[in-house]
Amino acid sequence: DAGITQSPRHKVTETGTPVTLRCHQTENHRYMYWYRQDPGHGLRLIHYSYGVKDTDKGEVSDGYSVSRSKTEDFLLTLESATSSQTSVYFCAISPDRIGEQYFGPGTRLTVT
């Protein structure tokens, strides 16, 4: 497996609280991505990064922000969690802009 870890792996939080998910890689890949996976929707891109401090929005970015201060870490923040953000969140990395992506194990987030 590519060296990707996500933390926490499971989290339950209350509506209105801030939540930060962390993705850590040891592959030194330039590109990093956050997806969410929901039944009936497949995987949808939230945000991505193409370098340190370089990030951009994906398809479903509302309510989420990201930061990348080091090559190895990509953080996803829910400023004020809502029940619609209950999902499984996956981080992915890639050495190339259009190349294959390698996925982390996922974080299951429940917002009550």
Added chain:
Amino acid sequence: GEDVEQSLFLSVREGDSSVINCTYTDSSSTYLYWYKQEPGAGLQLLTYIFSNMDMKQDQRLTVLLNKKDKHLSLRIADTQTGDSAIYFCAESRDSGYALNFGKGTSLLVTP
């Protein structure tokens, strides 16, 4: 994945071949990928094909690409119960940054 379509479910008997189909709409797709997701796990890259190829074989896996019809298929020979999983088709585009995924095909292999 609105632009990538897959059937949602496929059931096969152990030992038979499985064929999972995918259609995409963007003719600028550069690479096409197949990922496998087992329950509770992340997505595992199975194989990929470059858009100027029409076939790629890797052990039990055969990928066929019909670029004219924008149709991609994954054939798994001698399907085993361990192949039961969700299979995702994905495309990358030269103009984009991320992969565009289908909603996944759930493969059930019965003994």
